[in-house]
Amino acid sequence: METFATRGYHNASLAEIAERSGLTQAGVLHHFRTKAGLLTGVLELRDKSDIEALGDGRPRGLGLLRHLVNTARLNAEREGIVRLYAVLSAESVTEGHPAQGYFRSRYAGLRELVVAALREAVEAGELAPALPVASVANGIIAVMDGLQVQWLLEPAAVDMVETTEQVITALIGVPLPPEE
Template sequence: MHIAMNTFAARGYNNASLAEIADRAGLTQAGVLHYFRSKALLLTSVLELRDQSGIEQLGAGRPQGLAFLRHLVDTALRNAEREGIVRLYAVLSAESVTDDHPAQDYFRDRYDGLRAFVADALREACELPDEDTETAENAANAVIAVMDGLQVQWLLAPGSVDMAASTDLVVTALLTSLAPHRFGPDGEIRPGG
């Protein structure tokens, strides 16, 4: 599975061949297809493995509110040590916008779920009213866009981009902007806030 992950990360879905993956794994194409039935199923299995490793790092439960937002910063820090996974995600998420890409539904669902998690965390941390969904969703989109954009920049120039520090700066600025009554200029919770 890791061989397929590295091949998809390096070449993208369309340019990666089952023959290359099979050869690198010491199998025949028929051997790979015995386990995965299709190249598209192999790709979805690789993406599920990526998600499973992220879920295992969370432990028993997903953090909520401010703890989830800090978890995003920690994720950016961990990603700086996982170039292959970051490259896989960056390449395939961009490639998935093309017609009939087999990972299009996966990424659409992933973004919908992540947007909901981040929006919920922002609503809770900033004590936003439930009816203020548009503000929370717009802020969540900004956080996700920053994190994804930082990954591309980091892949191109790792020594020039600190993904965790940049993510922390954006999260802190959003907290301060959305709830100045609750957060000070540095994003720390104010007494009584």
């Protein structure tokens, strides 16, 4: 994770990855077959840890938006994973990048998840029926990703947790429920 996070996919060498992990290059390739396979494994590990943090099921409605604020709090404690995500998601927009499909799918799934939560909150009467849920979902995701980049560049100047909550609240027009 650290090698991809600090060097990006194209500049990360299998030799450095092998050395950091205490394996030979052949040993790394035995487990992952290709550098692209290793990258996918690293990204899947990141997602797996986030999913495990959810526990038995995803929060519904405004509870999911509170979870996003909590995710920002968690991310403020794991700089390496945030850097990995920021570097690789930006790199993935280039043609032929091995993580492009992963990030397309991840963003589509994340948008669907946030849209579903916003619709649940509308159906529960917690949000205005006219709320443009797709645009609000895109805005929430964009703010969270942009804050991560700003935080990586100047951590003392960016409070990801406070800003995430303020922006979500501004976009939905109501305060988030308190933490449980």
